Amino acid sequence: MARAIMIQGTGSNVGKSIIVAGLARAYTHRGLSVRPFKPQNMSNNAAVTSDGGEIGRAQALQARAAGVAPHTDMNPVLLKPQSNTGAQIVVQGQVRGVQEAGDFGKHKDALMPYVLESFTRLSEQCDLVIVEGAGSPAETNLRARDIANMGFAQAADVPVVLMGDIDRGGVIAQVVGTQAVLDDADNARIKAFAINKFRGDVRLFDKGRDDIRLHTGWPCLGVIPWFGDAHRLPAEDVADLPARSQSGGSGLKIVVPQLPRTSNFDDLDPLAAEPTVDLQIIARGTPLPADADVIMLIGSKATLADLAALRAEGWDVDIAAHIRRGGHVLGLCGGYQMLGQSISDPEGLEGTPGTAKGLGHLEVDTVLTPRKTLTISNGTHLASGADLNGYEIHMGQTTGPDCARPWLSLEGSPQGAGSADGKIKACYLHGIFSSDKFRKAWMSEFGAVSHIAHDQLVEATLDDLAAHLEQHLDLDMLLKLAEIPARVDA
Template structure:
């Protein structure tokens, strides 16, 4: 019998994604066929699926925890912010357009049929679906037409576990307050609560746990301590970047400017895990460090707007000085486009129509085009002969003389561009640093000796997370509370 249960949070970033991944791995180890599902996600950190679409990176990690390939049905609605008020809308893996927040708010209910279609299709082939909400059901201003939290739970008839974050303080008010603002029909779906991110002696919160249970009438499934290895798993949210982009390593200094629409920043995770790398996320207001060996420009959801932000910080001047000193530069996807001579977006695909000068460190030009390239690929780093895998997720075509010095090859085709000196490089492929042999060869030019097995480390961390969840959350009760579909 197929069952489903949903984890909702008292707010964003309370740890839902990570705990869902741990629960899924724990249930999979018990012999259950499990699938993750998130009706609506908002993130510029996306993964490419085998069926040729894109979903939130967190659902790809949860699929990995389940031991299955990621699929577009696992996250049928993905919003990718392009401005403070607008986002690209992806439905069942494919872009359907751009919308301002107020327009999406009025039209989101029309996406419920697609969400339910994906949910029921996913349920056909598994024992259990663990669903993750988005934000908080307590955001009553968003309740009308909701497809992410209680609106979905009621439409699909699934029970809910509410998770609070004690690390940010006020967890009693978070959980009790959520009950207070929900209508009776929504409250009737909640079967229990979990307190996450506890630090210290858990017995000190026994009275608080009991107070929440007494006030709400909901059982507590667990008080979960802070999971120290969380930084070893791919980040979902840009909010996590400052903490995890400081590797604590020493040696090679890699500087990463933090731009407003930074995207696919999971490219940083393998580098952050390297003991011989000092990975630094450079926040606005700070210069690019003069001691940097490599400046890494990662992806962007709005390249021209982020290029303007880069210049506004004076980082274009810092970057030119870095190159004059003999420093290296690598641009990935949007960062690659910025390094060229010009960027043209005549149709306004990522913002207002524009034609702008790039940073001018690669002799290439980029033209934005409506076709979005989404694919997983296998390739090679010809200079070292090492194999690698990657994925592309971009709009735009980049051409020019420096493409004749392509430094990668994917599916038999040249990829990327390099300056005559070879110290400035760019490419469209994401995920390349997850390939251990390539990463070791690439970092060797900076004197880094690496023995890190990154992918094995992710698997070990998922197992450790499952152990953590099993130790502090009542998984048996969790499974008993799941409802048949």
């Protein structure tokens, strides 16, 4: 059975996901067989796995860093928020229903057997499992039924390294305060700490590092400087979406309205990396720019709610004006559904059963159904013949006259829909812009030239991240702290 180590954070967005990805690449370079694992994740940025399920996008990136295919065991519990208080629950890759936050909190410990089952299977396949926590173990109000942080660490007998974020300030209190509120058993799980996102000369924090050691008794694995290329890697949190924006640039201007339940927003990453693309994420309260070349509507975890939010912002008027001016529109997944004539939810999958009027720019209609489509596909861009690959992850079927104008072919079958003038296109396929040949062909339709090889860029960034951690984190000590779990009790 593999050794295991768990990276927990003093809060959300301290950089745990990126650190685990970097560690996975670094230890893989050292010749170890590594697997990432996150017991419970909350994200609408999901990836389809080769075994026909879905996991958080961050775990898919971590799997890539380890040189292995993503698998549902790497993230056995995934929560996908679709309202302010409710979320779709995905267990070992498959949808198990929708629950309100209060109900989930009362019953989430019933999911621990699935978590431990997946962890055990992963542990039998490799030399090292690197576990990522969620949020912070200092949320003591959640400790009783916890499966994401110390609850998992105790059940699976895994040692913990605590990661603090100095960029947001107060990192000494973050780390020392975490120890102060944990009970003795949980504190005994923490073997060391590290500080992430330092800007400037790390020697300036020597006194702060020593103060933390004095107060906690924990050794420090390192103070990690800010990794400036992190934006090149897929983000997990929708809060990171504005960082993808390249507003103020020149070239092909693509604007993307930011909706409350935006999902799979890493579709934008390859475009954001292109120097000839001006990608702008438009926040609520701001009109869509009138000089856009393309308005792009991307994925949504709650299409009907996001459609209502789009209308509330007046963006439906902006889109209609953009089309009248001869502008182009591209809809991906939820954006595809919104562009049609209607969206029906007869079983109330997203709320009250009923039908909503779509934006009306494509002659298609969508019916939401319980069965979720989860596929990985290879295909072709019909206009250019360029190869592409991507994945589908959606609930609902879309049909109508404009489906007779597909613009993609997947595994030999037509995919997508288009308007008669060809300026409005949509499809269910995510990830298509990661395919260099397709992205080059698509951009050329607007007179823009592609300058990057996206996969190579991501691989090089992961290598740079691994080297960054090798330099600033004591990876030998971290590996020594990893242990073979003495037990896995379901």
